[in-house]
Amino acid sequence: MRDTVSPLGLLLDVDGPIASPVTRSIATPSILTDLILLAGANVPIAFITGRSAAFIRDEVVTPLVGAGLPNEFRMYGVCEKGAVWFPISAAGMGEVVVDASVALPEAAVAALRRLVADSYADTMFFDETKQAMVSVEQRTDVAHAAYLAAQDSFNEAAFALLASRGVGVRLGDREAPDASGQIPFRIDPTIISTDIESVLLDKDNAAERALAFFAEGGPLPHLWRSVGDSRSDYLMADHLHAAGYDVSHVDVRPADGIPDRPYPVIVMGEQIHDEAGASFLDYWVDKLGLRAG
Incomplete structure (x- = not known):
């Protein structure tokens, strides 16, 4: 062959x-x-x-x-x-x-996990199988309309959380640079999840x-x-x-x-x-x- x-x-x-x-x-x-x-x-x-x-x-x-x-x-x-x-x-x-060079900082990953558990667990879950990026996904027992209604709120909360921790991040047209002026990560919503990932991916x-x-x-x-x-x-x-x-x-x-x-x-x-x-x-x-x- x-x-x-x-x-x-x-x-x-x-x-x-x-x-x-x-x-x-x-x-x-x-x-x-x-x-x-x-x-x-x-x-x-x-x-x-x-x-x-x-x-x-x-x-x-x-x-x-x-x-x-x-x-x-x-x-x-x-x-x-x-x-x-x-x-x-x-x-x-x-x-x-x-x-591992494109992974989010472990402290940021832990903070995002807590955010989901504390405020969004009724509509979405934190994907524990990801090894470099973070994905927060719609629960299969939740109506899609209910997930979409919560997704925008989660995206905003995730952006604010990462920015407050000095992680350079982009959501749509908004950017929050890190201390060196760089923006190494982005928040990327999909139809069933939000991915938080390196801009190199x-x-x-x-x-x-x-x-x-x-x-x-x-x-x-x-x-x-x-x-x-x-x-x-x-x-x-x-x-x-x-x-x-x-x-x-x-x-x-x-x-x-x-x-x-x-x-x-x-x-x-x-x-x-x-x-x-x-x-x-x-x-x-x-x-x-x-x-x-």
């Missing part, structure tokens, strides 16, 4: 196109089946996500291993938007590497890391597709386009607005989230003739 030219490469966000944003798991069985068929056809597949390595292990890698990954394939995980990475084999996750850098890993295992395909549900996911395709690859980005939540890009943007009709992700994978399994019978 090392010398076989891959027909396609995939960079996949997880929440939205692969895992349901409602159940936070792979709710469509064909997604697992199709990922395995594509992996067996030497399609390099990277999961580029803000999720933790523990989440990907439990909700993506373990189900894939259970469903029967092939003996040879190229699959990689880049978590926390580039702060954590690992290879994936038929035996599961390989060594997990954490870039983003999905273009994560994509670059994944491609470097894949190149070690054989020739890279010229044709790529990136798939995501947020505007930041376009950065995966941005990197591929700048590197000279033939890329299109699949937006599974286009209602948020499709930005102007120099490459094609694909939407899956009226389908969104993991329903759209499942249809996209199904299309490529059929196009490459991978379905038995």
